[in-house]
Amino acid sequence: MSNHEQGMTRQGALRLEFFIIGLGIFALLLxxxxxxxxxxxIGSVLVVIAGLINNLLPMAQPGVKVRSVxxxxxxxxxxxxxxxxxxxxxxxxxxAFFLKPPDPNTLAGKVQLGTPPFWRQxxxxxxxxxxxxxxxxxxxxxxxxx
Numbered sequence: 001m002s003n004h005e006q007g008m009t010r011q012g013a014l015r016l017e018f019f020i021i022g023l024g025i026f027a028l029l030l031x032x033x034x035x036x037x038x039x040x041x042i043g044s045v046l047v048v049i050a051g052l053i054n055n056l057l058p059m060a061q062p063g064v065k066v067r068s069v070x071x072x073x074x075x076x077x078x079x080x081x082x083x084x085x086x087x088x089x090x091x092x093x094x095x096a097f098f099l100k101p102p103d104p105n106t107l108a109g110k111v112q113l114g115t116p117p118f119w120r121q122x123x124x125x126x127x128x129x130x131x132x133x134x135x136x137x138x139x140x141x142x143x144x145x146x
Contacts (some may be wrong), residue, residue: 007068008060008063009062055076067145078138085127092117
């Protein structure tokens with residue numbers, strides 16, 4: 001059997017674990033540094049990514065196949081995309097039902113009324129395409145597994 005079929009070595013699993021924990025520590029360092037707002041923004045994004053990647057820590061074991069780690073990472077990313085879409089829809093519904101409509105006599109109201117609804121925004125369709133693409137890839141990977 002080749003090394004790829006046997007799974008990760010002890011050293012490879014330790015590297016994966018150190019990478020996951022190190023990413024979280026690095027993100028926190030960027031958030032709490034007092035020098036740059038841009039580094040704070042990068043750290044904020046990295047904290048979310050590190051939190052998602054933390055789901056891979058149980059997979060950082062010797063003998064676990066790299067393909068399994070990649071599959072789990074894609075499942076986590078797909079779930080994140082779906083949750084993001086649901087939260088955008090919930091925010092829209094909250095605004096539609098609980099906030100007063102924008103005033104068309106103000107500049108801000110004109111801008112808000114001129115903005116297309118959330119389901120016509122390119123970001124939403126991009127997130128949906130990523131989620132659907134990940135679902136197709138995960139299905140294909142598990143279907144054609146050894």
